[in-house]
Amino acid sequence: MTRPRLAALAALALAAGAALPPAARAADPQPAYPQGAATFQANCSVCHGVAGTGIPSLAPPLTSYPARYAAVPEGRRQLAMTVLYGMYGDIAVEGKHYAFRMPEFAQLDDATLAAVLNFVVFDLGHAAAPVQPLAAADLAAERAHPLDGAAVREHRKSVAPEAP
8 A cells, every 4th residue: 555545544544533523532431452452543543443443445344243253263363363464355344345455463562463452352342251352372373374365364264154
């Protein structure tokens, strides 16, 4: 993605956050995973939106399926692989298609990536109580088996079989 396009997307994300009424921003509870929230805002919100609701035609929302994925072992692997190695190609989320290229974030350490995933799963996705937080060890286990973004997308089919 070119710098001008990235800058334009960042401006859109900031505008989306600024469009929230002050009362709504003030009513937001503190995140359970503040380090994850900070890393999400710095790295993910430009494409997925400041509240994780996605940006049409660019990136899917993160407010439902990550919480479901975190409830099953292959879904947890998918979450870890996606942040480590990125993903590209057509995917379906909530009946909408996205053909995007998510960058890899393998340069971030395992604890930081686990915090981001936990922010997405619990703070944005409101996962149910039986779901356990992801740990740095979960990321380390996936880091030991490098993939490319196309392979990550293929693995996604085992977690979301209805997806292309």
